[in-house]
Amino acid sequence: MNIRTRVLVSAALAVAATFCCGVLLWIGASRSVAADAEQERVQAASRAIAGLVTLTNEYALHSEPRAAEQWQRQHEALVLTLSAPVQSGESSAARLALRTSIGELRALFRGLTELTAQAAAPLTQRRRDLLVDQLLARTQALTDAAYRWSREAASAEQAARHGLRIGGAGALLLLLGAALAQPIVVWRRVLRPLAGLERAAAAVERGDLTARCASTARDELGRVARRFDAMTLALGERSAALHHSEQRLRAIADNLPALITQVDAGEHYTFVNDYIERGFGVHRDAITGKSMREICGARQYAEYAPHIRAALQGQQTAFETRLVVRGALRHFHSNYIPELGNAGEVRGFYAISFDVTERKESEMRQAASEQRLRMIADNLPVLIAYIDSGQRYRYSNATYEKWFGVQAEPLEGRLVVDTVGAELYAPHRPFIERALAGERVESEQLVPLPGGARHLHALYVPHQENGVTLGLYSLITDVTEIRRSEAELMRLARIDSLTGLPNRRQFDERLVEAMARSRRTRAPLALVFLDIDHFKSINDSLGHAAGDAVLKEFARRLKSTVRATDTVARLAGDEFVIILDPIHADADAEHVARKITLAVRADFPIGGNTLKVTTSIGVALFPGDTTSSGELMARADTALYEAKSAGRDGYSLARSTRHLARVV
Secondary structure, three states: OOHHHHHHHHHHHHHHHHHHHHHHHHHHHHHHHHHHHHHHHHHHHHHHHHHHHHHHHHHHHHOOHHHHHHHHHHHHHHHHHHHOOOOOOOOOHHHHHHHHHHHHHHHHHHHHHHHHHOOOOHHHHHHHHHHHHHHHHHHHHHHHHHHHHHHHHHHHHHHHHHHHHHHHHHHHHHHHHHHHHHHHHHHHHHHHHHHHHHHHHHHHHOOOOOOOOOOOOOOHHHHHHHHHHHHHHHHHHHHHHHHHHHHHHHHHHHHOOEEEEEEEOOOEEEEEOOHHHHHHOOOHHHOOOOEHHHHHOHHHHHHHHHHHHHHHOOOOEEEEEEEEEOOEEEEEEEEEEEEEOOOOOEEEEEEEEEEOHHHHHHHHHHHHHHHHHHHHHHHOOEEEEEEEOOOEEEEEOOHHHHHHOOOHHHHOOOEHHHHHOHHHHHHHHHHHHHHHOOOOEEEEEEEEEOOEEEEEEEEEEEEEEOOEEEEEEEEEEEOHHHHHHHHHHHHHHOEOOOOOOEOHHHHHHHHHHHHHHHHHHOOOEEEEEEEEOOHHHHHHHHOHHHHHHHHHHHHHHHHHHOOOOOEEEEEEOOEEEEEEOOOOOHHHHHHHHHHHHHHHHOOEEEOOEEEOOOEEEEEEEEOOOOOOHHHHHHHHHHHHHHHHHOOOOEEEEEOOOOEEEEOO
């Protein structure tokens, strides 16, 4: 039940109680008045009955008409008194008996008056006496009934007065209860809940969000109290969340590697995080509440002033500055962020400053490194470039200008084909496309350049991110000199450095080729093994220089005695070999062997001395059969051994299965 209903009900009950009290008092008063009136009628009836008794006696004695008239008037007054309505609504038994008996009195008195009017006679006198006795007896009975009525009226009057007193007391108590119930209801249902709600509100106003009304009432104030409790609970949870969030933000702010401050519209610090102590060695309390001009100093404040004005005008600003912190120069990147109120007004700004010294130093180191790398790249004899997926140059070093006469900066954004020309681009195009497809590609080509044809080695490395090829790195090296050096090295690797003749490696290759050709053409060849007789004694007696001179001269004489198509090679030491390819007959090989023997016998002028040098020769013939190169060399070596065994300075000829030794 709501409060309004309760108040209305209590007011209605008070009105009803007042009405009931009035009704009770009216009933009690009415009964008391009726009892008093009844008592008066009893007294009047008693007087009337007493008068009837007196008048009856007087009439019986004197028979006067006056007494009869008075008796009639007294009887009528008694009848009138008894016939009056009973105000209490209840008829007394004695009164009813009086009303019944009063009518009989009238008849008896009428009979008495009639007998009195008759002539005196004994019978009449006796009848008259009998009527007087009856009349007196009935009147006396009326007296007794009147007495009983009086007793009943007195009892009724006493009961009415007692009821009036009880009714008055009850009405008073009822009025008092109604008067007390109304404020009790107001106190319990209105004032006390309002007082509890006010206490809880005051506690919440003081910051105690644990205050509760704890009302279980089902009325409006109960619902308000429960809503208040729910509100304070929500506020408590939100306050706890805000407090937790504030602590978390404070912990984050205090542990961030940045100086975070809050400045009001008057340029005074209202918040400073712990970085001020870690980074600057100053406690936050020494900063909070002071102005920026006071903390920063005039020179530093003048640098900050434009950014402060911009922030206080609602503009976010960022800038970099340098500070000397603890004797060291530090670089800071600062952001000023305006703090706006609910109406959009600027209440101050937040300042976040990051120490970017390491980044600055890294940038400077990187710039210096990039400059060094650029200088190195520009001075390398290598074309270095970055080409995007559209085959446009995005970077190129200065070597392009040296090779093509094109400056590096204007080159950026140009197509490769437009830069190097269609003729030079065509052979490189397949490799560039393969690299842009994600393949690491190398190629080497002889390319015509303005300064002449050059061997260029190109390396294309794809630039990929997340599996997508964004471009490629191109490194093109001029390997012309390297290829020339390699060719020379290859030549030197196949040539004996002392005599200029092919060495063992080249000899093996040529022997295999010559034997394959002989098998194919069925044209025979001859393999000639030679060494210098007693060469060790020349080295021992004249020295290695003389020995080298003998070897050179020996090689020259061998070459002069054979055809240009024949191969003369030095295997090792004083061992030489000749491939006669082709020969027409065995006699051709013998002829060459004799020529060599004769050519070697001529004097060797060595260092002002003349030496006698001879040679031993072993010849193996190859008719183009299935003999291997190893077997052929073994036969030639065996023939050489036979020539030495035969006394040197001669040759020995070995055919396929037999040996023929001759000394010339």
